[in-house]
Amino acid sequence: MNPSIPPLRPPSMLMAVLLLCAGPACAAPAPWDPARAVALAEWSWAAPLAFDLPGARLQVRRFRAPMAPVDAARRLTRAAASRFDRLQFSGSVLSLSGVHEGRHWLAQLRPADDGGAGTVGLLSSLGPEERxxxxxxxxxxxxxxxxxxxxxxxxxxxxxxxxxxxxxxxxxxxxxxxxxxxxxxxxxxxxxxxxxxxxxxxxxxxxxxxxxxxxxxxxxxxxxxxxxxxxxxxxxxxxxxxxxxx
Incomplete structure (x- = not known):
């Protein structure tokens, strides 16, 4: 794990993603991995984290981007195709969210000393046998x-x-x-x-x-x-x- 990436605050991230869960999830192909996107190749990514929730799985990746949060949000939105279609500001934190192929996506970006930093989260269905x-x-x-x-x-x-x-x-x-x-x-x-x-x-x-x-x-x-x-x-x-x- 990259030590330069700030620690994740699990409770706040989990609660933010859970707010997006407004409907049933359906079967879908393997999820998109932002760390493998060519357009985000210069970003620094931490190892993925995964959490099993009641009926759902949450996957989180933290990152640092060599650009301001607004520019990073534009780059992430283009790389993610149609996965993010909502934008919200809360102070200095910029949030992107959306639903794609039955999965709920959330990204949070904030200013950092050398550009921007944040997290990308994915909430998908989880069967009892997988928990x-x-x-x-x-x-x-x-x-x-x-x-x-x-x-x-x-x-x-x-x-x-x-x-x-x-x-x-x-x-x-x-x-x-x-x-x-x-x-x-x-x-x-x-x-x-x-x-x-x-x-x-x-x-x-x-x-x-x-x-x-x-x-x-x-x-x-x-x-x-x-x-x-x-x-x-x-x-x-x-x-x-x-x-x-x-």
Whole structure:
């Protein structure tokens, strides 16, 4: 993967693409790959990412383009033929979207130091027999009363990861305490505390470590935890990987 390409923010990209899913998908040939388009040959592309959603598969490719977002959007639209037919601006972010042969396409472009950068996403149908399931159940860690709002499996070299988000009722301190107890009961340790010699899940240092951030298990599993307090709920997101990538 090209290290110069900025990291993808999975929740925002997934939600943006899901908004395009307004109708049934149909069988279609192999999808178009923008990284192989001759007109985009000078663009820098990251390795593709794939997520399995309920009934659908999301494929994402990140890129950098040596031109401003508006010019990059024109080039991408021409290269993609009729795949993009809608244009929208949100601040400095330019979005293209469209439906082609039963597949939903979305591209987001933004300014970068050396031109433009962004993502191209493809949402297509996925049969039950094609779906990959992760060996991690986020419902065991989410506090009582939490409402699931997103669940997506990711296809990774080391196995199947999982992205899951919940809305948890109650104040932040109560939600955070419940999540921490559930993590520690299942042998997860905050990475900051795990770096110390002899630290255990219930130690004072582990208790004092921030809840949001990286957690690890003895079997090599890694878990990123994000919490965002709202008016009367807390948005809780898990990003689980079966083992840390080498």
């Amino acid at each position: 990959r399931e992760a060996g991690f159940d986020p419902a065991q860690i989410a506090p009582p009363g939490a409402r699931a709002v997103l669940r997506a499996s990711s296809r990774m070299a080391g196995g199947t990861g999982l992205l899951a988000s919940y809305l948890c009722p109650g104040p932040y301190p109560r939600v955070a305490a419940a999540v921490r107890r559930a993590l520690q009961a299942r042998h997860w340790r905050p990475v900051a505390a795990a770096a110390g010699s002899g630290e255990v899940a219930g130690s004072a240092r582990a208790q004092a470590a921030p809840l949001a951030g990286e957690w690890a298990r003895p079997d090599g599993g890694r878990l990123t935890v994000h919490l965002h307090p709202r008016a009367d709920t807390v948005a809780l997101t898990f990003w689980h990987r079966p083992k840390e990538a080498s």
